[in-house]
Amino acid sequence: MADATDPKEDGTTAAMLGLSEDWPEQAADAVVNTVDKVRDVTTGPVVNLSRLLAYIVFGVFPLLIVLVLGIIAAVRGLEVATGRAWAAHGILGLLFVSLGAFAWSRRPS
Numbered sequence: 397m398a399d400a401t402d403p404k405e406d407g408t409t410a411a412m413l414g415l416s417e418d419w420p421e422q423a424a425d426a427v428v429n430t431v432d433k434v435r436d437v438t439t440g441p442v443v444n445l446s447r448l449l450a451y452i453v454f455g456v457f458p459l460l461i462v463l464v465l466g467i468i469a470a471v472r473g474l475e476v477a478t479g480r481a482w483a484a485h486g487i488l489g490l491l492f493v494s495l496g497a498f499a500w501s502r503r504p505s
Contacts, residue, residue, distance in 0.1 A: 467488070470484075470488060471484050471485070471488060472484075474487055474488065
């Protein structure tokens, strides 16, 4: 067995099969490319969804909290300025109804 040639060193086996000298590298590249394509198709949408959820949690949610606290501060400030709770509620109610009516008029038909 010591006299047998090593197939790695002998290019005749690869030549008989019609393969080039760098066929292992080509095979590895084909496998890597296939795995990359499958990964892009399968994990791409999941990555996009996780990014969207992260933007919602860390972007929209704090803005919602600031909006609610701003409305509370506006009610308190108008109560102090007018001296009447009903006036503060009426002014902000009129403001929000006006904004809602404007948004309703701009909606697509």
